[in-house]
Amino acid sequence: MWVLAFLPLAVWVWLQAQRIDALVRRVAELELQLFSLRSGTLPTEAPAPAAPAAPQEELLLTEAIPDDVLVLDNPLPEASNDLEQTPAPQPTAQPQKPRMDSPLLLDEAIAEPPRSEPERPTPPPTSPRPEQPPLRLDRWLAEKGLAWIAGIALAMGAIYLVSIVAQSAWFTAPVRLASALVLGAIILGVSEWTRRIGIARPPGHPLVSSLLAGAGVVVFYATTWAAHGIYQFIDWPAATALLALCALGLMALSFLHGQALGVLAITLALLAPALANAPIWPSTALTAYVALVGAAGFALAMFKRWAWVAIATIGGLYFWFFAAITADDVRRALALVSFASVGGALMMLRAPVADEAKTGLTWTTINNLAPGVAISVSSALLIWAWMIVAPAPDGRVIGPGLIGLFHVLLAGYAVNERKAAPATFAIAIAGLALGFTAYLRVRGIYAPLGVDFYPMILTAAFFVIPFSLYANPHHTGRGLVAASGAIGAALLTVLAASSRPDWHSLQAWAPVLRCGAFFYRCLVVGAFGPGSQDRQRDHVVGRRWRGTDANRRRILVRAGSAHPRSRRCRAVAVRYLGMARLARGGLGRVDGSRALSSACTLTYPDRHDA
Numbered sequence: 001m002w003v004l005a006f007l008p009l010a011v012w013v014w015l016q017a018q019r020i021d022a023l024v025r026r027v028a029e030l031e032l033q034l035f036s037l038r039s040g041t042l043p044t045e046a047p048a049p050a051a052p053a054a055p056q057e058e059l060l061l062t063e064a065i066p067d068d069v070l071v072l073d074n075p076l077p078e079a080s081n082d083l084e085q086t087p088a089p090q091p092t093a094q095p096q097k098p099r100m101d102s103p104l105l106l107d108e109a110i111a112e113p114p115r116s117e118p119e120r121p122t123p124p125p126t127s128p129r130p131e132q133p134p135l136r137l138d139r140w141l142a143e144k145g146l147a148w149i150a151g152i153a154l155a156m157g158a159i160y161l162v163s164i165v166a167q168s169a170w171f172t173a174p175v176r177l178a179s180a181l182v183l184g185a186i187i188l189g190v191s192e193w194t195r196r197i198g199i200a201r202p203p204g205h206p207l208v209s210s211l212l213a214g215a216g217v218v219v220f221y222a223t224t225w226a227a228h229g230i231y232q233f234i235d236w237p238a239a240t241a242l243l244a245l246c247a248l249g250l251m252a253l254s255f256l257h258g259q260a261l262g263v264l265a266i267t268l269a270l271l272a273p274a275l276a277n278a279p280i281w282p283s284t285a286l287t288a289y290v291a292l293v294g295a296a297g298f299a300l301a302m303f304k305r306w307a308w309v310a311i312a313t314i315g316g317l318y319f320w321f322f323a324a325i326t327a328d329d330v331r332r333a334l335a336l337v338s339f340a341s342v343g344g345a346l347m348m349l350r351a352p353v354a355d356e357a358k359t360g361l362t363w364t365t366i367n368n369l370a371p372g373v374a375i376s377v378s379s380a381l382l383i384w385a386w387m388i389v390a391p392a393p394d395g396r397v398i399g400p401g402l403i404g405l406f407h408v409l410l411a412g413y414a415v416n417e418r419k420a421a422p423a424t425f426a427i428a429i430a431g432l433a434l435g436f437t438a439y440l441r442v443r444g445i446y447a448p449l450g451v452d453f454y455p456m457i458l459t460a461a462f463f464v465i466p467f468s469l470y471a472n473p474h475h476t477g478r479g480l481v482a483a484s485g486a487i488g489a490a491l492l493t494v495l496a497a498s499s500r501p502d503w504h505s506l507q508a509w510a511p512v513l514r515c516g517a518f519f520y521r522c523l524v525v526g527a528f529g530p531g532s533q534d535r536q537r538d539h540v541v542g543r544r545w546r547g548t549d550a551n552r553r554r555i556l557v558r559a560g561s562a563h564p565r566s567r568r569c570r571a572v573a574v575r576y577l578g579m580a581r582l583a584r585g586g587l588g589r590v591d592g593s594r595a596l597s598s599a600c601t602l603t604y605p606d607r608h609d610a
Contacts, residue, residue: 017208018208173231173233176226177223177226177227177231177233180219180222180223180226181219181220181223183219184216184217184219184220184223185216186216187212187213187215187216187219188212188213188216188217190212191209191210191212191213191215191216192209192213194208194209194212195209195256195257206257206258207260209257210253210257210258210260210261211260213250213253213256213257213261214250214253214257214260214261214264217246217249217250217253217264217268218264218268220246220249221243221246221247221268224239224242224243224246225239225243225275225276227239227242228275228276228277229275229276229277236276236277236280236281239272239275239276240272240273240276240289243268243269243272243275243276244269244272244289244293246268247265247266247268247269247272247293248265248269250262250264250265250268251265251266251269251296251300253265254300254304255304259304259306259308259309262300262301262304262306262308262309263306263308263309263312266293266296266297266300266309266312266313266316267312267316269293269296269297270290270293270294270313270316270319270320272289273286273289273290278323279327283329283331283332286320286332287331287332287335287336290316290317290320290336291335291336291339293313293316294313294316294317294336294339294340294343295343297309297310297312297313297316297343298310298313298343298346298347301313301347301366302346302347302349302350305350305352305353305356305363306363307361307362307363307365307366308361310343310344310347310366310370311361311366313343314340314343314344314370314374317336317337317339317340317343318336318337318340318377318381320332320336321333321336321337321340321381324336325384325385325388328388330385330388330389330392330399330400331399333384333385333388334382334385334399334400334403337378337381337382337385337403338378338403338406338407340374340378341374341375341378341407341410342410343374344370344371344373344374344375344378345370345371345374345375345410345413345414345419347366347367347370347371348367348368348370348371348414348417348419350363350367351367352364352367367419368419371414371419371420371424372414372419372420372421372423372424375407375410375411375414375420375424375427375428376423376424376427376428378407379404379407379411379427379428379430379431379432380427380431382400382403382404382407382431382432382435383431383434383435383438385399385400385403385435386400386435386436386438386439387438387439387442389439390438390439390442390443391442391443393447394450395443395447395448395449395450395453396450396451396452397436397439397450397452397453397456397457398452398456400435400439401432401435401436401456401457401459401460404428404431404432404435404460405432405459405460405463405467407428407431407432408425408428408429408432408463408464408467409463409467409470410428411424411425411427411428411471412425412467412468412470412471413470415471415472415473415477415481416470416471416472416473418474421477422471422473422474422477422478422480422481423480425468425471425473425480425481425484425485426480426481426484429464429484429485429487429488430484430488432460432464432488432492433488433491433492433495436457436460436492436495437495439453440495440498440499449499453499454496454499454500457492457495457496457499458492458493458496460492461488461489461492461493461496462489464485464488464489464492465485465486465489467485468481468482468484468485468486469485
């Protein structure tokens with residue numbers, strides 16, 4: 001019966017969270033008002049009034065003056081005879097004017113009078129923006145933590161109540177399920193009521209309304225699981241459909257309530273097969289369902305630019321990858337890990353907005369880091385798939401081999417778009433080489449190698465070099481990409497040689513080792529040779545490399561057919577030396593190394609007898 005007291009306790013915690021939230025908002029408003037009062041400018045003093053002028057006598061014109069009367073202020077002086085004795089004033093000497101026919105010289109600059117600049121009005125003082133206080137645990141608990149705790153407690157209490165009622169004999173099974181549905185509907189109604197109150201009287205409590213909406217949908221989710229797992233009213237296809245419908249409802253509510261419900265929706269949708277008895281699912285149906293949920297999660301994350309939704313989707317796909325590895329379902333594991341890599345790479349296609357909030361995990365971080373991280377993690381996880389394939393009876397490696405090559409190509413594309421570091425390409429090649437190595441080590445204990453191992457590893461060695469050329473990294477990362485491509489191709493070629501029982505003579509090993517040496521030499525020369533930092537010119541140079549490769553490979557392959565079988569490999573290597581010496585253009589030597597690799601390993605794999 002203590003469960004009955006659990007729900008009132010959750011309601012009390014929710015009410016306390018509301019009160020604390022209101023108090024925190026009020027204190028923040030008061031702090032802002034106090035700060036604005038302190039940072040305000042003092043009023044300027046009014047100018048002092050001017051002193052009154054001295055009183056003047058009024059001018060009265062009340063008397064009329066005749067027209068023939070001359071009015072003077074001072075009387076005229078009397079006449080005198082002093083005019084004859086007074087000497088006439090001497091005229092002042094006028095300055096001589098320059099002659100007009102003389103040249104006018106302006107050798108000296110005429111100084112202009114100083115100009116007084118107009119006074120600029122002083123801008124009004126602006127109050128500095130108050131600094132945000134650092135995020136602390138007690139502050140987070142006071143503002144949001146209690147609301148999260150109350151919402152989670154409400155959802156867990158509802159689920160536990162459904163399970164307790166299911167184990168008791170109070171009601172029949174249909175009544176129990178109907179009561180749970182009514183409880184979920186009530187919680188959703190309260191959530192909508194809280195949201196509308198917040199719209200009418202902003203800012204309201206958006207976090208509380210979103211958590212109530214999530215708790216209501218979780219109750220529906222638990223009811224569907226009980227109808228399938230406890231009462232067996234519905235089979236697993238109907239249960240999966242209802243669980244997916246609940247997740248879609250949560251996804252729709254996330255457009256109203258924010259990112260938290262989007263994360264919850266993707267998480268519950270990915271957990272639906274586990275709650276609907278996943279072991280009895282067909283492998284194709286389970287793979288298709290998880291892939292569809294992953295596609296919906298990536299679409300929601302890209303449309304709304306929600307970083308945590310993208311992380312939840314990639315994490316869910318990796319969770320089902322390990323579930324497939326545990327069940328020894330290699331095809332499903334390869335499909336899901338590839339889907340996670342492609343989804344992570346697609347995040348770079350959605351550019352972040354300019355006015356994005358800089359708090360927390362932003363979409364800019366996902367846009368820059370998700371492609372490289374997803375491809376690197378998936379390339380490392382593929383080693384588990386190689387170890388599952390090795391003990392199989394047939395031992396075929398075409399599946400993990402092609403997926404590993406696909407990750408190398410995907411890494412090259414991300415590096416080419418400048419959305420992944422050059423180390424991503426090196427990690428993808430290392431994962432491919434380590435996968436073949438793990439297969440050789442584990443398979444040698446059980447049975448002979450698979451029939452497709454030798455062609456697959458040579459195909460991988462052949463395509464590593466063009467993929468490294470396609471990566472076309474920034475000039476600071478060319479050395480790493482070139483070295484990783486050369487070393488990876490040489491290592492795969494050596495592994496292919498060591499897996500053959502008849503590859504022990506010098507005639508078979510010498511071209512292979514020389515091929516690896518030329519891989520490293522030519523690619524490093526190409527990486528550090530003359531090149532432009534401009535990306536457009538880099539693409540032009542890359543097209544020139546790829547254009548010359550087809551002709552060189554055709555010449556080398558046809559040249560080998562003119563010699564006996566015992567000398568073809570040596571003849572191809574000698575002719576390649578001549579072509580590589582002619583191609584002194586720096587990066588053009590890479591195409592010659594590709595031609596040697598194809599001629600020595602792919603064209604004549606079975607003709608290296610001692």
